Amino acid sequence: MIKLFISDLDGTLLGMNHYIKPHDIEALKKLKDKGIDLAVASGRMDHDIAQVLSKVGVSGHRISQNGAFVYHSNGEYIYSKSFEIDKAKEVMNFIKNEPMVKTVSTEDKIYTSEHNEWVDLISEQLFQDVIIEPDLMNRFGDHIIPAKITLHGKEDDVILASGRLREQFGNELDSFISHESCVDIMPQMINKGNGIKALLDTIGLEPNEIACIGDSFNDLPMFSVTPHSYAMSSAHPEVQKKAEYVVDHVYEAIEDLKTKVLY
Incomplete structure (x- = not known):
């Protein structure tokens, strides 16, 4: 039986301009009423996840920045991991000529080295402003401890940069x-x-006792944890292939679990 339901945010539970479908909110609340725990696993910061859970009106565990930080729903700090400073600097030097905006996330802040129209667009979709720090990389290890480095830009540039990073x-x-x-x-x-997995070790659940839903390549490691994985129909075909099921909405995944008598 399912004891924990985990949702991604952007493109899954969260739409543009922080919109959340009323049907999804209702379905998540019904899960909580049934005694099923909720969690959000996102590339976003913990602050953003907490804001979304507040908007939905439920409590939940929080897995932020693609797993760099994990919090219990009661606020307990479960896990954290940041870059080694030398490795972060090596990455920044490697991507410095990419024709894209570079942002650096710490546990609770997002930095970039200069302002442009992309920074404004990024800030609009966040729950906080991106901080301009002209001397960004030289502040690593000082008051900036990088947990995530992100390249923002056009889709073709994103694909090329991803390949270069892997190589x-x-x-x-x-x-x-x-x-x-x-x-x-x-x-x-x-x-x-x-x-x-760090969360499951803490709360004492097995992989077959959870279900998850997402829409991007950063959700694939999440899909691999449990047999009860759902991809959004808007996801890239390669992402859909890695999930057990494909749905149009979060509430449809929850309804499917109920139909299968999994809660």
């Missing part, structure tokens, strides 16, 4: 196309799947 760093770090307009660069072995 250069191989297994030295993890990188994901988390949206058609961005690629996230993470410390080695940091992904949603490992973040979920």
